[in-house]
Amino acid sequence: MKSIVLDKIKVNNNRVDYFFTPNKNLQKYFNNNNNLFIEYNYELTEIPESILTIPFVSNIIPLIWITNSTIQVNELDKTFYDCLNSLKESYQNMFPNVDFNGEILVGKVVENSYEPKHKVASLFSGGLDAITTFIRVKDKNPLLITEFGWHESEMKKSEVWEADKENAVEFAKNYGLENILVQSNYGNFINARNIDKDFAKRLGDSWWHGLHHSLAIISAAIPLAFKLKVECIYIASSHSVGLEVPCASNPTTDNRIRFASGRVFHDGFELTRQAKTKVVVDYFSNIKETINIRVCFKNEENCCNCEKCLRTILGIVAEGKNPKDFGFNIPDDFSAHVEKFLFDNIKFFTKTNIMFWNIIKQRIKENKNNIPSKLMLEWFLTYDFATERKYSLIKYRVTKFFPILKRRISAKIFRIFESGY
Ligand SMILES: [Zn+2]
Numbered sequence: 001m002k003s004i005v006l007d008k009i010k011v012n013n014n015r016v017d018y019f020f021t022p023n024k025n026l027q028k029y030f031n032n033n034n035n036l037f038i039e040y041n042y043e044l045t046e047i048p049e050s051i052l053t054i055p056f057v058s059n060i061i062p063l064i065w066i067t068n069s070t071i072q073v074n075e076l077d078k079t080f081y082d083c084l085n086s087l088k089e090s091y092q093n094m095f096p097n098v099d100f101n102g103e104i105l106v107g108k109v110v111e112n113s114y115e116p117k118h119k120v121a122s123l124f125s126g127g128l129d130a131i132t133t134f135i136r137v138k139d140k141n142p143l144l145i146t147e148f149g150w151h152e153s154e155m156k157k158s159e160v161w162e163a164d165k166e167n168a169v170e171f172a173k174n175y176g177l178e179n180i181l182v183q184s185n186y187g188n189f190i191n192a193r194n195i196d197k198d199f200a201k202r203l204g205d206s207w208w209h210g211l212h213h214s215l216a217i218i219s220a221a222i223p224l225a226f227k228l229k230v231e232c233i234y235i236a237s238s239h240s241v242g243l244e245v246p247c248a249s250n251p252t253t254d255n256r257i258r259f260a261s262g263r264v265f266h267d268g269f270e271l272t273r274q275a276k277t278k279v280v281v282d283y284f285s286n287i288k289e290t291i292n293i294r295v296c297f298k299n300e301e302n303c304c305n306c307e308k309c310l311r312t313i314l315g316i317v318a319e320g321k322n323p324k325d326f327g328f329n330i331p332d333d334f335s336a337h338v339e340k341f342l343f344d345n346i347k348f349f350t351k352t353n354i355m356f357w358n359i360i361k362q363r364i365k366e367n368k369n370n371i372p373s374k375l376m377l378e379w380f381l382t383y384d385f386a387t388e389r390k391y392s393l394i395k396y397r398v399t400k401f402f403p404i405l406k407r408r409i410s411a412k413i414f415r416i417f418e419s420g421y
Helices: 049-066 078-094 128-140 159-174 192-203 207-227 273-286 307-318 334-348 351-366 378-382 385-418
Strands: 003-012 015-022 035-040 070-077 103-110 118-123 143-148 179-184 230-236 262-267
Touching (some): 015 049, 035 049, 035 207, 049 192, 118 207, 273 351
Parallel strands (some): 143 179, 230 262
Antiparallel strands (some): 015 035
16 A cells, blocks of 8 residues: 655754655655654643654645555544545535545544634735725734745755745735735645646646645644644635635535644635625725735746736726726836736637736726726727637647648748658
8 A cells, every 4th residue: 555654743942843754656746855844933842752743744634645655653633533524525526526535544633722822824825815804803813824835855055935925914904904924835845747647637726736835834834833832723715616626625625624723714614706806995095005015926026927816906907996006016108007018918818818807997997987098998898708718729730830831831841852852
């Protein structure tokens, strides 16, 4: 049977290292040194092994399920251990084409409990979803958890993390809150490419998006949620009810995670991204403050030229507000900028992209009278995403196809000449 054994947990001040051994069949799913680490801005003393083991199990367990393997650990928190079966069931329902099996072997299941001191700790990337959740829970004085999981085998300075951290610390300071800062290699210690080669087709999704990211992100926060006695960890939804796509982070999965006396809540699932945009712009307009909404993935600041940046920018415009007040330094020729972006990129739009952009178009139509004229894009109201995509794809294929054909023909002529005909 395929197995992974957690050999050793090493705690050094703020950092925990997990050393493990996958057997031969599973080694290809891990990168070189079989080590997961997490570093916090708090000391890890007095956190029991049964709690520290939770992030390790969380990162590995979906792989155990889909490969029908066993995972072996010395100690594990009882509440967390008990939630694993229902969590497995949720993922099985989400991905019916892959069998979720496997087994967890625990030397000692340990009961842990505490009297909660903090009602909420909220995962905080600084993005639109996270800010919406912050607004919804701010009266509970949430601890703000910000994470960077993309270190390689060693910790190196990352400009992206520095910018994320600075933003989160500044934000917390403004609201008199405290930060939990987490750095890890959880996004890199697994060889996701090899898992995707074997499973992505059957899953209909990638390992990171479909199975891993939510458990990695939430579980990294659990040791500190235990130390600081947090009642509930909030994670902001990225998707919304009625517009569901399979995704590791979902109310049916996240809300089933339990540990010691703590639980997890997937927040804002009832709101569309546009509804969240409204929550955020209304809130900050009312208190007359500007805010940086950080949406550009793995970037130090919003580029204003990727799909997510422009989608958010137009969402803000649709609510009648200026994106410059929300961290988007849009160019003066805004209309031409959006037009050029769509001209260059519409061919890459997926059905989901088109669905999101159409919701924004609809909102611009409804709210037309409240949109400042210099931001109003009249042409956008009749822009037909599906048709434009179709034409753009045809054009793209033709322009790509002819040079290929030309190259092939010249190569053939060259061969004909060479062969003396
Ligand atoms: Zn961007």
